[in-house]
Amino acid sequence: MDRGKRLLRLYETLERFFGDLHWWPGETPFEVAVGAILTQNTNWANVEKAIGQLKAQGVLEPRALYGLDDEVLADLIRPSGYFRVKTKRLKAFLEVLCDDFRGDLGLMLSGELPQARQRLLGISGIGEETADSMLLYAGGRPVFVIDAYTRRILTRHGIIDGKPTYGDIQCLFMNHVPRDAGLYNQYHAMIVETGKRYCRTEPRCGDCPLRKDCGTGRGREDRDGPR
DNA sequence: GACCAGGCACATC
DNA sequence: GATGTGCATGGT
Numbered sequence: 001m002d003r004g005k006r007l008l009r010l011y012e013t014l015e016r017f018f019g020d021l022h023w024w025p026g027e028t029p030f031e032v033a034v035g036a037i038l039t040q041n042t043n044w045a046n047v048e049k050a051i052g053q054l055k056a057q058g059v060l061e062p063r064a065l066y067g068l069d070d071e072v073l074a075d076l077i078r079p080s081g082y083f084r085v086k087t088k089r090l091k092a093f094l095e096v097l098c099d100d101f102r103g104d105l106g107l108m109l110s111g112e113l114p115q116a117r118q119r120l121l122g123i124s125g126i127g128e129e130t131a132d133s134m135l136l137y138a139g140g141r142p143v144f145v146i147d148a149y150t151r152r153i154l155t156r157h158g159i160i161d162g163k164p165t166y167g168d169i170q171c172l173f174m175n176h177v178p179r180d181a182g183l184y185n186q187y188h189a190m191i192v193e194t195g196k197r198y199c200r201t202e203p204r205c206g207d208c209p210l211r212k213d214c215g216t217g218r219g220r221e222d223r224d225g226p227r
Numbered sequence: 228g229a230c231c232a233g234g235c236a237c238a239t240c
Numbered sequence: 241g242a243t244g245t246g247c248a249t250g251g252t
Contacts, residue, residue, distance in 0.1 A: 025233090040234040046250060047233090081249035085235080127235050147233045163242095192233060201231065 004176035006159050010210070011177070014190040017209035023189030026051070029105050029138035031060060036133040037089050037125065038080040049079035062103035066094040089125025096123055109139030116141070128166045136188070142181040144173040145188045149195025156199065156215050 001009075025044070026032035031051060038047045053076045054060040059068055068076075074087040096119070101108040109116055116139070120131035128146070135141040146169045154160045160169060177183060198208035205211045 036233090039232090041232065041247085042234085043232040043250075045232090049250085079249065081232090082234090082247050083249080085247055089235085125235065129234065133233080145233085149233065188233095195233075 003159055003172060006157070007173060007176050010157070010159075011187055011190075013209055014194060015186070018190050018193060021186060021189045021193065023185060023192075025137060028060075029109075030062060032138040033093070033105060033134045034060065034065070034090065036130045036137070037093060038077060038086060040082070040086070040089075040130065042081050047080045050077040053077070053079070062094060062097050062105070065090065066098045066103075085125070089123075092124045093126060105138060109135055109141065113141055113143065117143070128170075132170075136181060136184055140181045142179040142184055144170050144177070144184050146170050146173075147188075147192070147195075149199060150188070150191050152201075153191060153195060153199050153210070156203070157210065157213055158215050 024032070026035050034054070035047055035051060038050050051060070054065070057076060059065050059076070065073070070087050070091065073090065074083045077083050077086055077090070080086060097103055097105060097108055108119070113135070117131055117135060120126050120134060121128070126134075132143045132145045135143045136145055146166050151160070151169065154169065160172070164172075173184075173187075177187065194208065194210065198204050198206070198210075203214075203216045205214060205216060208214070
């Protein structure tokens with residue numbers, strides 16, 4: 001079976017298992033954008049604590065956050081780790097958002113997709129995954145997000161091998177899965193849920209909906225007992 | 228106490 | 241262009 005069909009079958013298997021996740025990692029687009037930076041190389045639970053502190057201080061809003069003293073901001077986002085670098089990255093993002101787009105995130109994420117993406121990539125601290133997360137989850141743009149879970153699951157299923165670039169994997173999805181933001185949202189959400197529950201660096205394949213096609217071999221053991 | 232988690236920039240070769 | 245390193249917290 002070719003890789004395009006396998007991607008579609010993967011989607012169907014996951015959707016049968018999870019149903020419609022309506023996944024949205026934040027209450028507002030701005031919260032999603034901030035979360036996208038805070039979650040870099042960090043457990044989401046720690047990000048939620050940081051976001052909670054920003055909310056509690058009433059500063060989860062572009063201009064309020066931009067106006068915050070660096071040390072105060074760093075202290076608020078401390079639970080998310082890398083708080084000094086993330087303070088710089090948030091400020092760099094907020095500088096463009098507030099100075100060039102009047103604090104209007106919808107405006108910043110609108111326009112031609114390649115240009116909007118380049119705009120984000122031009123900001124220090126925003127790489128491909130962070131840019132695409134913002135575009136998809138905060139902007140509702142049809143861009144597939146590739147993260148560590150996506151790479152890991154595809155590798156373990158033999159759909160990719162070697163060291164494909166971010167763009168290689170993204171093209172694979174976007175050339176075979178219809179370009180629809182709702183679909184990409186749901187697909188990536190299911191990948192992240194699967195990754196969190198079953199596909200850590202050390203696999204926990206027990207009830208994983210994908211275990212029978214998984215190359216770790218653990219799915220077989222879970223079904224058939226040890227060999 | 229070691230290891231891991233939804234990256235990125237920068238230096239070096 | 242590939243590879244290595246610093247950044248830092250909180251859960252398991």
